[in-house]
């Protein structure tokens with residue numbers, strides 16, 4: 730019988746953890762590179778200094794939630810070597826894909842990976858530690874009965890508002906009709922954020938294409954690119 734430890738109050742994760750069996754290269758990276766970059770799951774009540782995860786001092790810390798294949802994260806890491814980027818992802822094939830990008834680019838020093846449900850990391854992190862948070866093409870869960878599984882909303886926005894520094898930015902991309910309206914509404918309801926995008930269909934130059942975004946565009950769906958500033962506390 731599987732038991733849940735009494736301290737385990739993290740919400741359930743409903744997405745996929747595994748896809749096709751990893752190829753030899755992916756398996757190798759998961760065994761050799763991931764242990765060097767992985768953030769261990771914090772114990773209950775533990776606090777973590779995210780800056781101390783990186784070997785050199787960083788001018789800022791960024792977080793990417795659900796980085797998928799890691800195209801966006803790897804691009805940002807290569808172009809912003811003085812920023813420490815933490816990526817959270819549960820999908821093993823996505824983590825292996827990010828590791829492949831990082832190894833090819835030689836950009837591993839400023840990336841750390843939480844290979845689990847990122848919500849399990851949140852309680853250990855200090856207030857105002859991130860300058861940027863990316864939530865790109867989150868699983869849309871379009872059925873109304875699954876609305877509480879959508880990442881943008883409720884307790885997750887409480888955490889993002891807490892973790893973002895004053896003036897920090899959250900970027901949300903989505904191509905799903907239901908999620909577009911949902912994300913705009915959820916963010917508009919939060920007093921901690923103000924919208925930065927004047928045209929939601931336009932993407933800033935420093936927002937590279939992710940795998941899901943490319944797929945959506947190829948299938949004829951026009952994404953929204955939402956940007957919000959964390960107001961001063």
Ligand SMILES: C[S@@+](CC[C@H](N)C(=O)[O-])C[C@H]1O[C@@H](n2cnc3c(N)ncnc32)[C@H](O)[C@@H]1O
Pocket residue numbers: 742744745794795796797798817818819820823845846847848864865866867868869880939940941942
């Ligand atoms: C639709 S995919 C988008 C991936 C990527 N951002 C992109 O744009 O290509 C959503 C990803 O978020 C991940 N994800 C969803 N909830 C998560 C959570 N709580 N913690 C970590 N990863 C999560 C899923 O495993 C999935 O890979």
